[in-house]
Amino acid sequence: MSFLHIHHVHKRFGETHVLKGVDIEIEKGDFLVLVGPSGCGKSTLLNMIAGLDSISEGELRLDGQRINELHPSKRDIAMVFQSYALYPSMTVAGNIGFGLEMRKVPRAGRRAAIQRVAELLQIENLLKRKPAQLSGGQRQRVAMGRALVRDPQLFLFDEPLSNLDAKLRVDMRTEIKQLHQRLGTTIVYVTHDQIEAMTLATRIAVMRAGELQQLGTPQSVYDDPNNLFVAGFMGSPSMNLVPARIAEKAGALVALIETEKATLALPIVRDRQALTDWCDKAVMLGLRPEAITDPASANRDGGEIFEADLEVDLVEPTGADLYVVTRLGGTNVNARMRPGSPPQSGTQTRFAFDVSRMVAFDPDSEARIRDRASVGSAPLASSA
Amino acid sequence: MSVATSARAASSPGRRITLGRAILYALLLFFAVLYLLPLYVMLTTSFKPLAEIHQGNMLALPEQWTFAPWREAWGSACIGLECSGVHGYFFNSIKIVVPAVLISGLLGAFNGYVLTKWKFRGHKIVFGLILFSCFIPFQIILLPMARVLGILHLANSTSGLVLVHIVYGIGFTTLFFRNYYANFPDELVRAAQLDGAGFFTIFFRILLPASVPIIVVTIIWQFTNVWNDFLFGVSFASGDSAPITVALNNLVNSSTGVKAYNVNMAAAMVAAVPTLLVYILAGKYFLRGLMSGSVKG
Amino acid sequence: MSDTASPHGKGVRERLQHWLPKLVLSPSCVLILFFVYGFIAWTSYISFSDSGMMPDYAWAGLRQWSRLWSSWTWGIALHNIWVFGLLYIVSCTVLGLLLAILLDQRIRAEGALRTIYLYPMALSFIVTGTAWQWFLNPGLGLEKTMHDLGWESFSFNWLIDANMAIYTVVIAAVWQATGFVMAMFLAGLRGIDGEMIKAAQIDGAPAWKIYARIIIPQLRPVFLSAIVVLAHLAIKSFDLIVAMTGGGPGNATAVPATFMYSYAFSRNEMGIAAASAVFMLAVIAALIIPYLYSELREPRS
Numbered sequence: 006m007s008f009l010h011i012h013h014v015h016k017r018f019g020e021t022h023v024l025k026g027v028d029i030e031i032e033k034g035d036f037l038v039l040v041g042p043s044g045c046g047k048s049t050l051l052n053m054i055a056g057l058d059s060i061s062e063g064e065l066r067l068d069g070q071r072i073n074e075l076h077p078s079k080r081d082i083a084m085v086f087q088s089y090a091l092y093p094s095m096t097v098a099g100n101i102g103f104g105l106e107m108r109k110v111p112r113a114g115r116r117a118a119i120q121r122v123a124e125l126l127q128i129e130n131l132l133k134r135k136p137a138q139l140s141g142g143q144r145q146r147v148a149m150g151r152a153l154v155r156d157p158q159l160f161l162f163d164e165p166l167s168n169l170d171a172k173l174r175v176d177m178r179t180e181i182k183q184l185h186q187r188l189g190t191t192i193v194y195v196t197h198d199q200i201e202a203m204t205l206a207t208r209i210a211v212m213r214a215g216e217l218q219q220l221g222t223p224q225s226v227y228d229d230p231n232n233l234f235v236a237g238f239m240g241s242p243s244m245n246l247v248p249a250r251i252a253e254k255a256g257a258l259v260a261l262i263e264t265e266k267a268t269l270a271l272p273i274v275r276d277r278q279a280l281t282d283w284c285d286k287a288v289m290l291g292l293r294p295e296a297i298t299d300p301a302s303a304n305r306d307g308g309e310i311f312e313a314d315l316e317v318d319l320v321e322p323t324g325a326d327l328y329v330v331t332r333l334g335g336t337n338v339n340a341r342m343r344p345g346s347p348p349q350s351g352t353q354t355r356f357a358f359d360v361s362r363m364v365a366f367d368p369d370s371e372a373r374i375r376d377r378a379s380v381g382s383a384p385l386a387s388s389a
Numbered sequence: 390m391s392v393a394t395s396a397r398a399a400s401s402p403g404r405r406i407t408l409g410r411a412i413l414y415a416l417l418l419f420f421a422v423l424y425l426l427p428l429y430v431m432l433t434t435s436f437k438p439l440a441e442i443h444q445g446n447m448l449a450l451p452e453q454w455t456f457a458p459w460r461e462a463w464g465s466a467c468i469g470l471e472c473s474g475v476h477g478y479f480f481n482s483i484k485i486v487v488p489a490v491l492i493s494g495l496l497g498a499f500n501g502y503v504l505t506k507w508k509f510r511g512h513k514i515v516f517g518l519i520l521f522s523c524f525i526p527f528q529i530i531l532l533p534m535a536r537v538l539g540i541l542h543l544a545n546s547t548s549g550l551v552l553v554h555i556v557y558g559i560g561f562t563t564l565f566f567r568n569y570y571a572n573f574p575d576e577l578v579r580a581a582q583l584d585g586a587g588f589f590t591i592f593f594r595i596l597l598p599a600s601v602p603i604i605v606v607t608i609i610w611q612f613t614n615v616w617n618d619f620l621f622g623v624s625f626a627s628g629d630s631a632p633i634t635v636a637l638n639n640l641v642n643s644s645t646g647v648k649a650y651n652v653n654m655a656a657a658m659v660a661a662v663p664t665l666l667v668y669i670l671a672g673k674y675f676l677r678g679l680m681s682g683s684v685k686g
Numbered sequence: 687m688s689d690t691a692s693p694h695g696k697g698v699r700e701r702l703q704h705w706l707p708k709l710v711l712s713p714s715c716v717l718i719l720f721f722v723y724g725f726i727a728w729t730s731y732i733s734f735s736d737s738g739m740m741p742d743y744a745w746a747g748l749r750q751w752s753r754l755w756s757s758w759t760w761g762i763a764l765h766n767i768w769v770f771g772l773l774y775i776v777s778c779t780v781l782g783l784l785l786a787i788l789l790d791q792r793i794r795a796e797g798a799l800r801t802i803y804l805y806p807m808a809l810s811f812i813v814t815g816t817a818w819q820w821f822l823n824p825g826l827g828l829e830k831t832m833h834d835l836g837w838e839s840f841s842f843n844w845l846i847d848a849n850m851a852i853y854t855v856v857i858a859a860v861w862q863a864t865g866f867v868m869a870m871f872l873a874g875l876r877g878i879d880g881e882m883i884k885a886a887q888i889d890g891a892p893a894w895k896i897y898a899r900i901i902i903p904q905l906r907p908v909f910l911s912a913i914v915v916l917a918h919l920a921i922k923s924f925d926l927i928v929a930m931t932g933g934g935p936g937n938a939t940a941v942p943a944t945f946m947y948s949y950a951f952s953r954n955e956m957g958i959a960a961a962s963a964v965f966m967l968a969v970i971a972a973l974i975i976p977y978l979y980s981e982l983r984e985p986r987s
Contacts (some may be wrong), residue, residue, distance in 0.1 A: 057579050076700060078585035090576035094598030103594075107585035151580075417788055421802045427817045427861065428805070434820065447831045449819075499710045507707035515715065517978065522722040524974045526922050528946040528963040530725040530734065532956055536741070537721075556721040559714050588706040617810035619925040620943075624951065634812040637927055641816050650820055657816040661809050666807035672801055675808065676869055 007066075008033040008191060009054070009159065014063035016049050016215075026063065026216040031193075031208055035141060036185050037196045040202040040327050041212035042238070047195045048163060050212075054193060055084050055161055068158060075279070078107070083152035084161040087168065089144045091136035091151075098123075098132040101150045108155075113188040122154045125184075142173045149184075162194040166201065178204060199239050203227065210236045227293075230364065233371040236291045247334040248368070249290045260290055260365070262334045269333070274309050274361050276375045283374060289366040294328065296362040297340035303357035311358045317348045331356065435459060442650050458651035462659060466652050468639045469628070475656050477629065478636035482616055484547045485632055489554035490611040496555070497562020497607060498600070498629035504563070504591050505570040506578045516567060523560035530557075531624050538625055547630050550622065554615045561614070562607050568681060569603040570596065602674070609671055610678035612662050633660045726967065734960035739954035750957035759937050760962065763945040766852050769918035770941065773853070777860045778916055779909065782867025787897065789868070790875045800872070804865035813860070815929025817859040819845065848938035851931050855939060859926055863919065867912050874908035875901065914977045921970055942966050 007030035016024035024046045031037045039047040052058040054065060056077035065072050071078050083104070091100050102115045102121060110118070123129040126146045126256075136144060145165065152160055166174045182205055185192055196202055202209050203223045211218040211226060211234075219231040230236035236244045249260040251273070258273040258280055271290075273280055280288075296308075303310045318337070319330040327344045330337050340356055348354035365374045430447055435458050437451040445452070464474040504516050534553060535544070543549030573596065581591045622632040631639075637660045641653045668675050705715055736746040754760050783805055789796055806814060821827050824843040832840035844850035886896050924943035931939040933948070942962055950959035 052579075055579070056581060056584065076703075077579075077582045083585065084580065084583050086576040086580055088574050088576050089582035090574060092577065092581070092595050092599075103581070103586070104584035151584075155584075208465070272426070413788060413791055413793065417793065417799055418778070420785060420788075421799055424802050424806065424861070424865070427814075427821050430821055431817045442826060446834045447827055465911060490892040496714050500714050503707040503711045509708065511981075515711070517982065518723070519714065520978060521720055521971075521974070522718055524918055524970060524978075525722065525726070526943070526963065526966040526970055528730050528924075528943055528950075528959075528965045530721065531947070531963070532950055532960060533728045534721070553691045556717050559718060563714070587703055588710075617812075619810065619812050619928070620947075623928075624947070634810050634925070637810075637816060638812050641819070641929070642932060648821075650826070653816060654820065657813045664808045664810070665805065668805055669801075672804070676804065679807065679866055680870065680873065 006019060007031060008035070009037075009193070010064075010066040011050070011054070012064040012066065014050070014053065016046070016053065016058065017061045021202055023215050024053075024061075027212075027215075027217050029210055029217065029220055033191055034189050034207075036182075036192045036194065036207045037210060038196060038202040038206035038208070039210050039212060040196055040199055040238075041122055041218075043197055045212040046215040047197075047212050051084075051161055051163055051193060051195045051375070055082055056080050056160070081158045082161060083157040083159075084163065085148045085152050085165045087164040089148040089165075089168075091134075091139075091144055091147055093136055095135070096132065097128065097134050097136070097139070097147050097150075097238070100136065100147055101132075101154050104151065104155045118154050119150075122150045125153065127152050141169050142177065145169060145177055149181075153184075153188075158191065160190055160192045162192065164196055165194075166196070167198075181205060185216065200241060203239070209239075211238060213238075228362070229375075230291070231373050233289060233291075233366045236364070236366070240293060242294050242328065242339050242341075245292045245294065245336075245338045246366075247290045247292065247336060247338060248287060249334060249365075250287055251280055251285065251365075253284055258284075260288070260363070262290070263309060264333055266316075267360045269313055271358055271360050271363065272309070273349045273363075273365075275363060276365060278376045279374050280365060283365070287368055288374065289368045290334075292338075292358065292363040294339040294341040296334055296359040297338065298357050298359070299340075299342045300355055300357045302343050304359055307360040307361070308359035311360050313356055313358070314353050315351055315356050317350050317354050319350055320347050322347065329354070329356075420424045431657060434651055435462075435658055437651050439647075439649060439651055448602050458649070458655040459659075461649070462640075462652045462655035466640055466649070466656065468636050468643070470652035471629075475633060475636045475640065475659055478631055478633045478661060481626075481630060482632040482634075485550045485554065486612055486615045489551045489558060489615050490527070490608055491612055492551075492602070493555045493562050494607045496559050497564075498566045498597070498604075499592070500563040501566025501568075502519045502596060504567050505573070506591075506596075507588070516563070519560055519563050521560075522557065523564065527557065527620055528606065531620075535625060545626055545628065545630050547626070547632075549625055550630075550632065553625060554611075554618065557621075558611050558614070561610060563627065564677070565603055565607045565610070565681060566600070573599070599647055602677075605671065605674045606678045606681070609667055609674050612667060613675070613678075616664055698699055706978055711934050729960045730964050733964045736961070737956035738874060739956065741956060746957070750961045752967070754961045757958070759940055760945055762940075763935050763940045763942045766939060767921065767941045770852055770856055770859075770923070771917060774859050774863075775913055775916045778854065778863050778867045779912055781860065781864045782912065783871050783902075783905075785864065785868040786871035789872060800865075800869070803868055806862040807866045809862065811923075811925035812929045814858055815861050815926050818854065818861070819930050821874050821892045822854055822857075845931065848933055848935045851935060851939045855923075855927055855930055858930060859920075859923065862926075863916065867916070870908050870912050871905060874905045878904055910977070914973060915974055919971055921966060 009029075009031050011027055011029040014027045015022070027050060028047075029037070030130070037227060039050060041047050049058055053060050056072070060073050063135055067080065067082075078129040094101065095103065098119050101119045105115045120129070122161050123132055126149060128143065128146050128150060131139065131143060131147070133309060136147070139147065145168075148165070165181075166177055169177060178201060184190075185205075194201075194205060206223050208220065209223050209226045210220045219226055219235045221229075226235060227239055230239065230244070233246065237246065247262055249262045250270075252259055252261050252270075254270055258277055259270040260273055262269040262271065300310075300312055315331045315333070317329055318332055321330065322344060325344070327342045327347055329340045329342050329348060331340065332338065342348075366372065367374055427436055433450055434442060434447070436454050436456070437445070438453055438455050443454060443626070463476050465472055466474045468475070468478075493676040500519065510529050538544040538549045538552075539548070541552075543552060577595060581595050586594065616632075617634065618632065619634040619638065621636070626632065626635065637656050640656050641647055731743075732741055733745060733750055734745060736742045736744060736749065789799060793799075816886075822842065822845050823829075824846055827842075829840060829842045842853045882900065883896060886900055891899070922943060923941060924947065927933060927939055927941055927944055932942045933944045942965065946959050946962040946966070949955040949962065
């Protein structure tokens with residue numbers, strides 16, 4: 006039995022169908038990140054877990070117990086809100102201790118608990134202040150302290166970092182991850198930031214328009230996307246999506262890509278079985294920027310490398326990396342190269358394609374074309 | 390953003406006093422004098438002996454300062470057949486204002502809380518119906534109210550007026566608190582619910598302590614309205630239970646005897662002092678009430 | 687917010703929590719329903735009855751309404767409220783806007799001046815009426831002052847002149863409310879985007895043109911609010927007229943509010959009084975309901 010079981014959950018607000026049957030299961034100690042563009046239903050789902058929104062259909066189970074009808078305060082859940090929602094008229098200590106006070110924890114016990122959490126979050130010197138006197142990062146810590154002090158079964162985070170500036174966001178991200186590792190708590194975390202999702206999660210649930218697109222570990226979601234949406238949404242810069250045609254050439258399956266000068270024939274090594282049925286049909290190929298490199302940086306141990314000369318359109322150095330833009334199948338394609346000796350734009354240079362990482366999608370249904378055997382690594386839970 | 394300022398900054402770097410500025414200040418000053426004049430005349434008249442009023446200039450300061458008109462207005466002027474000044478009516482007004490303001494304010498705070506943080510199907514209609522009660526001409530309720538107060542044995546009593554002012558004050562107090570709490574983040578209420586706080590705990594522990602500004606606005610608005618009311622007072626309370634405004638009108642517009650203008654002005658000042666004091670001490674909040682009472686907050 | 691997990695068959699406490707919000711709202715709703723809407727219904731009904739001193743619930747059709755419309759005094763009252771309302775709204779708006787623009791020139795002592803312009807709003811109409819009645823007193827007030835100052839021919843006896851008395855009420859009412867209108871306009875002026883004004887200045891527009899072409903057109907919502915509020919105050923005006931003129935001389939300054947009051951409480955003509963009150967309500971409702979609707983309608987998300 007999983008620790009948190011979201012079973013076929015629907016949410017309707019009048020006519021609008023906000024959640025269309027979502028199934029997610031996580032284990033104790035998991036860090037689940039619900040990620041998706043705004044309006045995908047991730048915050049609604051979080052509020053339903055908290056008990057702040059009612060469930061139209063389906064079931065929620067926490068540690069085996071059905072919690073659909075349980076009042077928010079009885080679910081043993083704590084939540085960190087996007088706006089932090091600190092009570093403006095109470096001190097930091099009052100804010101952190103309020104939940105305990107409501108649960109009739111005696112004063113001495115409360116004090117000790119507040120002290121413990123304040124030490125953990127390094128906010129002992131702020132305990133007497135009011136929220137208005139705190140900086141954004143400090144408020145964030147107090148909001149977390151308020152959740153931590155209750156020691157609940159489940160923590161909910163609703164875009165907790167979105168109000169912080171970029172640098173602080175990265176620092177707090179690290180701290181949240183450290184806290185999770187240290188305390189072994191179970192967390193459900195909502196964000197629209199896919200980098201936050203990748204760095205924090207042990208499980209990622211990608212959502213769109215009220216439907217779960219993919220549930221899996223960060224790596225499986227990244228490497229093995231279920232559909233075009235997940236492929237495009239996760240990763241920055243995003244996955245290159247190139248129109249191509251599957252063909253048989255000398256007994257081997259290849260993907261033909263039009264370039265300005267010639268037609269490229271990339272050998273198919275992944276999902277070969279499934280793609281056999283796609284012979285002479287158009288597909289959408291997905292290749293991460295780091296799977297297209299200069300020949301010297303190509304991963305020749307695990308991968309399977311195919312090399313080709315292509316014209317360089319544009320060069321974008323970022324310091325750590327160098328992104329080289331070329332054109333494949335009529336679209337811009339990003340390749341990640343060593344920053345050392347950049348090729349000149351307008352010249353021809355040699356690109357190395359790691360075709361073992363190449364994935365293909367049905368351009369009409371946007372679904373992934375994959376062999377059955379590989380499905381197991383990334384269970385698809387979404388209902389069509 | 391002032392056109393003049395930035396225009397001036399752009400055209401002439403020096404801070405010259407131009408003819409335009411002089412005219413501007415002259416105009417502003419002229420209007421200031423115009424607005425202060427009635428108050429000035431009221432005050433000076435109230436300190437003059439009657440003889441000086443009949444002979445002297447209305448705008449002149451008293452040649453002979455006297456507090457007698459104030460003493461008479463407060464303690465011995467005749468209103469109707471009773472010759473004991475306005476002080477009794479002044480206290481009547483206080484007896485009406487205090488409970489009416491507190492109760493209507495509390496009801497409004499609860500209503501605003503429910504209408505923003507515990508919304509239910511139809512909450513907008515309920516608010517609309519409550520709000521419309523602010524704007525009805527009260528003539529429409531005078532007749533039935535007089536009868537109902539009679540049935541409840543509240544006619545000609547300050548308690549009756551308290552009831553009336555509570556009922557017709559709810560609209561404004563609800564408007565104030567609703568608009569204030571509408572800007573209050575819902576997440577606070579959600580957080581408190583997760584913390585285990587119930588309906589009243591959330592209100593008294595979290596919202597109310599953060600509502601000081603709107604409480605002040607509401608108290609000032611209701612205080613001013615109830616204190617300055619005349620229509621309800623004259624319709625539902627007569628004789629001993631009348632509020633100060635009714636007493637003042639009876640004093641000033643009674644047709645018997647010689648008109649003691651100085652006493653009238655002193656009595657008018659007595660009636661005006663509480664609200665003027667509130668205005669001077671808390672003008673900012675007074676203005677906020679006025680604005681949100683007319684425009685959406 | 688109220689959409690928390692619903693307590694099906696839960697304990698009494700939780701069910702109570704569920705109903706508590708509505709329970710807390712209900713006293714106000716009951717009071718408003720009875721004392722506002724119930725009373726409106728009652729008064730409306732009475733306007734179709736033969737009620738005199740006591741209510742008479744027999745249906746009398748439009749009898750009271752036709753009596754009302756053929757009443758000479760009611761004609762005067764309607765004429766007066768029209769004159770009073772129009773002058774009051776126009777003067778307050780023009781003067782209020784003028785004061786707001788003058789105050790918006792980054793002047794010294796703005797706070798003090800604003801306080802002075804606005805203080806009459808804190809006074810009771812009865813106090814205002816008393817003050818202005820004295821100020822405009824034909825024997826001892828303004829007229830005498832002017833004579834003392836050497837302007838022997840100055841004559842100002844509007845207060846007792848049946849044709850002019852209504853204008854004295856307008857003066858006092860404008861004195862009382864201008865500051866309020868000024869505050870509304872000032873808030874509107876302060877809300878206008880400064881960059882637009884800078885852009886106009888760079889385009890070379892003179893100050894008056896910037897006001898006329900850019901700023902004042904943008905104040906349209908404030909004009910609307912001011913006019914609605916003033917119109918509503920005008921129709922309800924009762925106290926000031928009672929205090930200044932008592933509706934006189936004769937019936938010269940009667941308005942619907944004083945008409946209603948005298949028929950209700952002095953002449954014991956409940957039916958006519960009710961009809962006049964219903965008429966007042968209808969006019970205000972026609973004015974206020976569309977306004978409230980547009981003000982409170984939240985933009986669809």
